[in-house]
Amino acid sequence: MIRFEQVTKSFPATGGRESMVAVDELSLEAPTGQITVLVGPSGCGKTTSLRMINRMIDPTSGRILIDDQDIASVNPARLRRGIGYVIQSAGLFPHRTVVDNVATVPMLLGTGRKKARDRAREVLELVGLPGDFAERYPSQLSGGQQQRVGVARALAADPPVMLMDEPFSAVDPIVREQLQDEFLRLQDELGKTIVFVTHDIDEAIKLGDQVAVMRVGGRLAQLAEPAYLLAHPIDDFVADFVGRDRGYRALGFSEAPNLPMSNEPSVPLGTTPEEARAATSDRWLLVVDEEVPQGWVEPARIEAPIEPSMLDRGGTVARVHGPLRASLDAALSSPSRRGVLVDDDGRLVGTVRAADVVQAIERVERPEIDPAEIAPTAAPVE
Amino acid sequence: MDWSYVSDHWSQIMERAWQHTILAGVPLVLGLLIALPLGWLAARVRWLKPPLLGGSGLLYTIPSLALFVLMPVVLGTSIIARVNVIVAMTIYTLALLVRTVADALEAVPNAATQAATAMGYAPARRFLAVDLPLATPVIASGLRVAAVSNVSIVSVASLIGVSNLGIYLTSGYDRQYWTEIWVGLVSCILLAIVFDVIIQVVTRLLTPWQKACVA
Amino acid sequence: MINQIWTWLTDGANWSGDDGITHRLVQHLWYSGLSLLIAGVIALPLGTWIAHSGRASWLVTAANSLRAVPSLGLLFAASMLLSSKFTGDTDLPYLVPSIIVLTILAIPPLLAGAYSGVREVDPAARDAARGMGMTGGEVLRQVELPNALPLIFSGLRSATLQVIATATIAAYIGLGGLGAFLRDGIALNEYDAAAGASVLVAVLALAADLLLGVVQRLVVSPGLRTTRTRTRRNRRADATPAAAALGPTNARS
Numbered sequence A: 001m002i003r004f005e006q007v008t009k010s011f012p013a014t015g016g017r018e019s020m021v022a023v024d025e026l027s028l029e030a031p032t033g034q035i036t037v038l039v040g041p042s043g044c045g046k047t048t049s050l051r052m053i054n055r056m057i058d059p060t061s062g063r064i065l066i067d068d069q070d071i072a073s074v075n076p077a078r079l080r081r082g083i084g085y086v087i088q089s090a091g092l093f094p095h096r097t098v099v100d101n102v103a104t105v106p107m108l109l110g111t112g113r114k115k116a117r118d119r120a121r122e123v124l125e126l127v128g129l130p131g132d133f134a135e136r137y138p139s140q141l142s143g144g145q146q147q148r149v150g151v152a153r154a155l156a157a158d159p160p161v162m163l164m165d166e167p168f169s170a171v172d173p174i175v176r177e178q179l180q181d182e183f184l185r186l187q188d189e190l191g192k193t194i195v196f197v198t199h200d201i202d203e204a205i206k207l208g209d210q211v212a213v214m215r216v217g218g219r220l221a222q223l224a225e226p227a228y229l230l231a232h233p234i235d236d237f238v239a240d241f242v243g244r245d246r247g248y249r250a251l252g253f254s255e256a257p258n259l260p261m262s263n264e265p266s267v268p269l270g271t272t273p274e275e276a277r278a279a280t281s282d283r284w285l286l287v288v289d290e291e292v293p294q295g296w297v298e299p300a301r302i303e304a305p306i307e308p309s310m311l312d313r314g315g316t317v318a319r320v321h322g323p324l325r326a327s328l329d330a331a332l333s334s335p336s337r338r339g340v341l342v343d344d345d346g347r348l349v350g351t352v353r354a355a356d357v358v359q360a361i362e363r364v365e366r367p368e369i370d371p372a373e374i375a376p377t378a379a380p381v382e
Numbered sequence B: 001m002d003w004s005y006v007s008d009h010w011s012q013i014m015e016r017a018w019q020h021t022i023l024a025g026v027p028l029v030l031g032l033l034i035a036l037p038l039g040w041l042a043a044r045v046r047w048l049k050p051p052l053l054g055g056s057g058l059l060y061t062i063p064s065l066a067l068f069v070l071m072p073v074v075l076g077t078s079i080i081a082r083v084n085v086i087v088a089m090t091i092y093t094l095a096l097l098v099r100t101v102a103d104a105l106e107a108v109p110n111a112a113t114q115a116a117t118a119m120g121y122a123p124a125r126r127f128l129a130v131d132l133p134l135a136t137p138v139i140a141s142g143l144r145v146a147a148v149s150n151v152s153i154v155s156v157a158s159l160i161g162v163s164n165l166g167i168y169l170t171s172g173y174d175r176q177y178w179t180e181i182w183v184g185l186v187s188c189i190l191l192a193i194v195f196d197v198i199i200q201v202v203t204r205l206l207t208p209w210q211k212a213c214v215a
Numbered sequence C: 001m002i003n004q005i006w007t008w009l010t011d012g013a014n015w016s017g018d019d020g021i022t023h024r025l026v027q028h029l030w031y032s033g034l035s036l037l038i039a040g041v042i043a044l045p046l047g048t049w050i051a052h053s054g055r056a057s058w059l060v061t062a063a064n065s066l067r068a069v070p071s072l073g074l075l076f077a078a079s080m081l082l083s084s085k086f087t088g089d090t091d092l093p094y095l096v097p098s099i100i101v102l103t104i105l106a107i108p109p110l111l112a113g114a115y116s117g118v119r120e121v122d123p124a125a126r127d128a129a130r131g132m133g134m135t136g137g138e139v140l141r142q143v144e145l146p147n148a149l150p151l152i153f154s155g156l157r158s159a160t161l162q163v164i165a166t167a168t169i170a171a172y173i174g175l176g177g178l179g180a181f182l183r184d185g186i187a188l189n190e191y192d193a194a195a196g197a198s199v200l201v202a203v204l205a206l207a208a209d210l211l212l213g214v215v216q217r218l219v220v221s222p223g224l225r226t227t228r229t230r231t232r233r234n235r236r237a238d239a240t241p242a243a244a245a246l247g248p249t250n251a252r253s
């Protein structure tokens, strides 16, 4: 567990600039084995807060404890070797191969070269960079790959704590999604204590077990679980920051209860027009391949046995007990207006109508208000 | 320091300063004019880059006194001919600037050149209207380096008997006469500063969009 | 004319003895090497320290402005100032001023190379290095110096050319080396010797530069070859001042 106790950092005045408070009386806890996201507008002190944890910056006042030990009493270099650190532009060493980059911290800790490199290869595998990437130089990698190496390098010595400063913000949105998903998968496996900085509220909500929203001037505006944050932003600033479609976004957290499903007639690929027309009286008919939904056809319009190229693939599919947001989206995007629900293996279970999902939404309870949070500003977590 | 020496020899100092200016300045202009197309080629044609930059790098390694002495073999001139010095200095300038021009042109933001092409500039006009102006600050910084080093090297030519400000150094040493040494040193430094300032002013006039000078 | 030069160069008699090519070549190498060594011992740690600490960067600018001082004048002034201080039958009267001037001339490019080399290290790499628990010394040895090597080498190569060229001129204040052939050849109108020695000096400079180029290939990480072109190009647009600061590395006379 990482604990900030009334931590303040002010930078002294330099060359014409007034002295400024970057972090103001920050108190919060980052629980062991969980992801705590610091989010807020540019310049609100996220990076400063993060870098105080590994003593890249020392606080002006207050203290920071890791597992109840005041870090001010630990030698900075030693402290840092036990904390993984990932930054936005990866900061890879251009003169070292990928595997040597990743082996750096184990070698700093005294592991032999051979063992450190073996370990590095394992970790590279873990972040999805197999074999032949190891001997490349950073300049021969794409931005997303460099970022993975950055994560691998931080993981190599298996530190219990990881600090990540906008690690995915320099890559394009598609790669970012991919990296985020892999990151969550990894965290499921590794259970590190992670403090993650971002200015992207979507990323914060997707990744955080808890989210700390900071406001300019380095003050904590609200600390809460993502669903709670979306449901009960504590003031206008937080409400603005989490955005206008927060209600819809919050559906991403509500597990779907038992939605009223109907059985959906379906036919396999290769079905003839006559058979298809016999299968349903509705305008749209669902086509499956080995029970996995493929798309929709209009039986009235087909003249040949059904091929993949005839399918309308506009609709998304949702898992039966997945988030309500996905079920609603499936219903809204389907040409038949019936959302396709599948089981964990992707096999057809049934369909659901948007109205039914909306009804379910209305029955879902919003996260309860935490009495401690009713105060106009966030009280220190104690 | 014998100040009367300076006033007595003022017109001679001016004459040698002028000779020095010619020996250092003409090669600067010639070298730039030749380096522009060569640097452009190096930046444009991938396979030409290594031979062009490598070749100019080789020329650049030849020590100045050796190059002055060898010039007559190449040019068929007499050893004390001023053209030896001019050609040799042009070679140095060229060698230094080809790389600078190539680097500068490659540094021109792609967006600007592509926008210019999209607006319908023909390649040659685009080079003159877009690439060259944008590359000017970097080329100018290379030119400043070449100018200062030219002024210093030209004084070496006094050793082979070509008249310029360096003569004060050689003669001062021969006669162990400090005043002449000082005259030679100070006038060379002043001339180098004059070259530097002129290039900076011209650059600023040519690139009005660059507010501050890269000094 | 070329035949005469060739004859001079291939005449065995010209190669032997105290005034022979072999001896003077060795002298030339020795003076150049010694000056480079002294300059390196001074300039490399100093440049690294200035870049590392961000302090006293005016020293780099000051050293660069030394380029405007003609090396010929520097040699003569140093000789007149110092040679009378040494008496007796030694080499010191011309050796000391020569080595001092050669060293002074080698310092600016070496200093600029080390300074801008360390300066240009990707700040993110430096930050990551500190963040993973490297001590100041480890950051320097493992990250900053290896990344600075390309620019350190370009500084070393220009310093070498500068020193070899100026050592030739130093013959005029009594230093031996290949320059003595040029001095005497020009004075006595023996053009074949002057030109022949000029060829040797050119070849020497070329060989030294090539040798350093080979060493550079061997010691600089291949990862920096591709990165340099890539990141430099990306950064170049806003890096004009840096490019200007690098310029002096190439200057010589």
Ligand SMILES: Nc1ncnc2c1ncn2[C@@H]1O[C@H](COP(=O)(O)OP(=O)(O)OP(=O)(O)O)[C@@H](O)[C@H]1O
Residues within 6 Å of the ligand: A011, A012, A020, A021, A022, A041, A042, A043, A044, A045, A046, A047, A048, A049, A199
């Ligand atoms: N070394 C420093 N000296 C002076 N001021 C600083 C220093 N580092 C940061 N600051 C200031 O402290 C404030 C907080 O900076 P910080 O880097 O923590 O912001 P951030 O939340 O990470 O912003 P961003 O999202 O843009 O990265 C900023 O106003 C910044 O200008």
Ligand SMILES: [Mg+2]
Residues within 6 Å of the ligand: A046, A047, A048, A165
């Ligand atoms: Mg930041």
